[in-house]
Amino acid sequence: MRTRFAENIDSLAGDLAAMCRLTVTAMREASGALLQADLGLAEHVIDVSGELDAAASRWEQRAFSLLALQAPVAHDLRFMVGGLHISADLHRMGGLAVHIAKIVRRRHPEHVVPDEVLEVFTRMGAVAVAQAEETEQVLQHRDPERARGLLTADDTMDDLHRGLFAITQAEDWPHGVKAAVDITLLGRFYERFCDHTVEIGRRVIFLETGVLPDQG
């Protein structure tokens, strides 16, 4: 029979996975808005971002109550402490999707992404969404082996980010400073989004095994 506390942990883990689903949707919509210069989609990402803010705040309040009332130790305490960090990471991931959406809104009806980098951003969006989906599964199942996969999958995003940097810095970049600046910020937002999934992977490994893997 599951104890009451174990049920609470399961429920809190489910809430982290649900928050992660919000970041999947936010990133999918922000990337769609970016690739198609879709103002409505961009505004939707911005409009619903309060849901993730509220979920992160609720999570922390529940964790706080459980820490105060139940005084967990060992694995359960690692889960609570790790979960506080994970909740903050998920919150920030949602914020980064909003940053992407805001650039789309600021430049509308212009397209932010010129043809030269359309493929890179298509792939960045796909990688970010896939990485967030995998993070959701890792949070749902709290499987340290699967979490380890999050740590290496991030290399693809780093390669894409470096490639993007090289394109805008090339002598023959034809789109001027404004486009290059937008693209630089967008690249940074995608990269940071994935960095947070790596952090979550490290935290899940820690909370299940007690050992925090080295930073990339």
Add this chain to the structure above:
Amino acid sequence: MRTRFAENIDSLAGDLAAMCRLTVTAMREASGALLQADLGLAEHVIDVSGELDAAASRWEQRAFSLLALQAPVAHDLRFMVGGLHISADLHRMGGLAVHIAKIVRRRHPEHVVPDEVLEVFTRMGAVAVAQAEETEQVLQHRDPERARGLLTADDTMDDLHRGLFAITQAEDWPHGVKAAVDITLLGRFYERFCDHTVEIGRRVIFLETGVLPDQG
């Protein structure tokens, strides 16, 4: 007479202030390296960044032990939970100073900062260092009124950041794409550095009063 647990809290608060001093030094040196294209100073920021990594990791381990052994409640629990977030913020602030130093190193012996934006970056460096110094005091004294000052002081950095953006986006920007991209990233690093001091201010208010102020 102070209890043993209160002594532990004081010691942990002192450690957060000490970590904050490391971020003050890192930001002062990174800004000096940037303004003077000083490679040695940039490399020093990068070389010593492991100290902050280690301090953040030690802090979390101590907090974890205290949570497990002492099961604190109310104010003391808020301090531990808030401190976990603050430690992560300080760690990230050090990482942002390292990012600035790495841009200086990548471009050396070129100056990253052209004359047009030298004054803005001089002010951004000064604001970031001052804000980190004030954060150290807030952590040392855990004074919620003083913490509230951190929340508004950040407006100066936001103004500088907007001004920087306007300069590189102007039609007559003479330094090309590469310089504009570097400046965009640097501006973002300074802004994020100060965002974390605001987060720390909010956390200190919460841990002393039990009420978390709204996000700016």
